[in-house]
Amino acid sequence: MLSIKNLHVEVDGKEILRGLDLEIGTGEVHAIMGPNGSGKSTLSYVLAGREGYEVTAGEVLFEGRNLLEMEPEERAWAGIFLAMQYPVELPGVNNMSFLRESVNAVRRARGEEELDAVSFMKRVREKAELVKLPDKLLKRSVNAGFSGGEKKRNEILQMALLEPKLTILDEIDSGLDIDALRVVAEGVNALRGPERSFLMITHYQRLLDYIEPDHIHVLAQGRIIRSGGKELALELEEKGYGWILEEEAAA
């Protein structure tokens, strides 16, 4: 589904990603861990097409298409969704209307019919129930004044409505209490299926207990320096990143 080869990315002339390789197959769940500032969010923004990230080398294919040539909204239409580490506030923009604009924009682009108000409401209520997002948050402005956890649940609600093929979750677990973490994980697991893939960025093993990944990668110094199964996360939890970095330096 997603194939990243030798990706080099600069921000403000500073190289952040330095030859990153990553393959994500259809239906797979991958987790990326790594020290602060190692470039995890940068990777997620590059995949979503944010401006200001200059790709100096490498390629990214999404279902065989050159992702790097596509506008951010085209990537969204193609089925890429990014749940952001810091969701953005849109004061004055009603959350429900935003969800509807978003869902219908994606449907239009895919040549599907727009949802009428009634069936849309029904669907939102259903999904909001799933992520336990209180009704009153649907009536407020998008993320404006939402608590950290509410913002994250709102991201998951958007994901549930858009049913993306590839979901990138950037620290979806940060700022969540234990119950909220479970709810968010259920939201993600409900969407899991043989035709959807996930890329989770996290610092904590706990999330991986709820959403079990097929593969775990360590991103450090702008590259994936180690990949493995679930046991890798446990090892990292216990020992931190130092030992891998040392082994890497020695190699």
Added chain:
Amino acid sequence: MSTQRELDDLVKAGYEHGFVTQVESDTLPPGLNEDTIRFLSAKKKEPEWMLEYRLKAYRHWLTMEEPDWAHLKIEPIDYQAISYYSAPKKAADGPKSLDEVDPELIETYNKLGIPLEEQKALAGVAVDAVFDSVSVATTFREELAKAGVIFCSISEAVHQYPELVKRYLGSVVPHTDNFFACLNAAVFSDGTFVYVPEGVRCPMELSTYFRINEAKTGQFERTLIVADKGAYVSYLEGCTAPMRDENQLHAAVVELIALEDADIKYSTVQNWYPGDEQGRGGIYNFVTKRGDCRGDRSHISWTQVETGSAITWKYPSCILQGDDSVGEFYSVAVTRGHQQADTGTKMYHIGKNTRSTIVSKGISAAHGQNAYRGLVRMGAKAENGRNHTQCDSLLIGDKCGAHTFPYIEVRNPTAKVEHEATTSKISEDQLFYCRQRGLTEEDAVSLIVNGFCKEVFNELPMEFAVEARKLLNITLEGAVG
């Protein structure tokens, strides 16, 4: 493509109403002196008192100086280069019915989306159309007459209802008020007159569409709306003009009078030609609008959506004389290209327990300059007067500007005035977030701007709110591929 470029494209929208109508017209050569005024008055077959009123104003005007432009950059205006009267020829004597209106004019208004033929008219909206200097058609008159509501051109009112006109004309905006109001009093060409008798709730929205068509003409319309005791009326005003390279002057005066328990709602969607991308041409929109809450418990509400004009200079105001009277001002002003707007309101609290609300939303894009200027004055007798002002600015791009000038004068210790102001910018983060959710950049800007203006749009009558939203989208959208 850089974000700045995209934003620039976004705000480079075309002007939809820029066509010129080929009608034969009767246009006075440029120039202004007492003879011009006599000619104009004679042309309209006005009674002597009206001519006297005009001449008195003109003589006073000669003693006045142009205001020095607060926050506006303005080319000097040559008042002798303007024509003070232009009328479509066939309509010069005033059409008696729609059948007599020049078909070209009807076509023009159809193009503007304002069908004059009653059967096509928006359900429940009566329209008065002012083309250059003359009112060309007023619809739904009979139905209104049944309710006792007078809705006609001001020229007609001078003939038909001289007592009402004499009593109220200039009673809110005297000819001595300011330079442009004074000029208007001398040369006003036409406009709308509304009188809603005691206890009558006007059965439909009343509406006037103004259009400047002829080159080098000024438009000086005069609107007078009187709501007698306990009456209610909602009035809508819309305006457009063709694209021309030179600036055209529009100096209108609007007077509202609300007697005891009366309620007047006045909504404007102003879309005069704003000039081109380089700032050539466009309308100078210098307007004096003032409402007088003369009776106790009266209520006047101004709502305006200002998207057009090269320069806008207007402060729809309320004089809250009656005890417990209420004044409101809701405004969206958009400036893009090289447009400049200096707009706001004045709330004069005179009576006891008077309340006012001001909600101003300024949007600046490209090189647009937007200033809010507001005065809230609590007079010595304004016991328990209350004002709340909310003044928000939204910037799109980094070459535009927003400025806020609130003036507050409180002479009564029991009065309370609150002022809140915010300035925000549509950020790249916000645009990226929206686009990541599948919205195009245009959709995103429109969504954010509409959200920003929501409180004001909510005040507009339904059909107008839809129109205003569309207009705003057209104004801010553009050639994004």
